[in-house]
Amino acid sequence: MIRITAIFVLLPALLIGAAVVSAQDRTLPSVKRRTDGRTANNPDTDWRKHMAGVCRADSEPVGARVLRDYGSIFAADRSVTPPPVCVFSSEREVSDFQASVKTRTENIGGVNIELQAAAMDALSAAISQAAERGLRISPRGGAIAGKRSFGDTLRLWNSRFIPALNYWVARGRIKKKVADAARKMPVIEQTEQVLAWESEGLFFSTGKDRSILTSVAATGTSQHLSMLALDVAEFGNSSVRRILNDNGWYQTVADDSPHFTYLGWADADLPNRGLRLVARGGFSYWVPEL
DSSP states (O other): OHHHHHHHHHHHHHHHHHHHHHHHHHHOTTGGGOOSSOBTTBOSSOHHHHHHHHHTTTTOHHHHHHHHHHGGGGGOOTTSOOOSSSSOOSHHHHHHHHHHSOEEEEEETTEEEEEEHHHHHHHHHHHHHHHHTTOOOOBSSGGGGSOOOHHHHHHHHHHHHHHHHHHHHHTTSSOHHHHHHHHTSOHHHHHHHHHHHHHTTOOOSTTSSSOGGGTSOOTTTOGGGGTOEEEBTTTTOHHHHHHHHHTTEEOOSTTOTTEEEEOOSOGGGGGGGTEEEEEETTEEEEEEOO
C-alpha cells in the first residue's frame, strides 16, 4: 500500500519533469543528455580548485598561463574526461590518456575526425541540425582539426618557435649559446623560457609582434590532445556558432576563432561553472573567471 501511495504522489512530478525534458529536447538535443545528476548551479566539485591543482598555477608560470588561456576545458560536464594534467610531457603520456577514454570516429566532410564519444554525439547532432537549415559544419585543417598527438603539438609549436628563435638570434637579441640550450629544454622549461623572453618584448608569434600562445598552443597543452576540441571551417557563420552552442560546443580560446571546445553545458549554466563571456572581434569566448 505504501508503494502504491508513493507512486500516486510522485506521478504528477514525474509528468511535469517529462514535459520539461520534452521542451529541452527541442532546443538542446545534446546538452540535455547528462545523466550524472549534477547541475551547473550545484556542482559536486569546485572545478577551479581542481584545475588550479592540476596546473599548479600558484607556483608554475606555464601552468598559470595554460590555466588562463585553455582552462575552460576543465569545466566540461561528466559525460567526457578532461585532461588529467595541465601539460602533457610526452607522447606516451598522451597516448595512455587517449586510450583510457571512450572515443568515436566519424567521417566529416571527407575527413576522419576522432573525438571523445559524448563530444562526437553532440557534434553529430549539431551537424544534422545544420543540414536541416542548409548549413554545413566541417573540420578546418584536416584530421588534426580534432584529435592530435603529442608530436602534432610539438610540430606546430616548432613551426613558430624555431623561426622566431632564429630571428632573434640573427638580430643579436638572444645569444646563440642560449638559443641552443633552449632548443633542448624539456617542454615546460622551454615554454617558460619563451614566456620570459616575451615579457621582454621578444615575441614568438609568426609576425613576431604578439605572444606565441595567441597563434599556437605550447607543446602538450592543446585541448585537441584530450579530443574535446574541433577547429570548424564555418566558424564565421553566426547561425553555425549558435547551433554548436546549443549542442554544448563553444569558442573558449580568445583570438582562436575557429577553435571550439566541448563543454556539454547549456550556455546559461556556464557562469556557474566559473566561466565568463568575453567578446572580441565579433566573437564570444567562454574563458575561466580567475
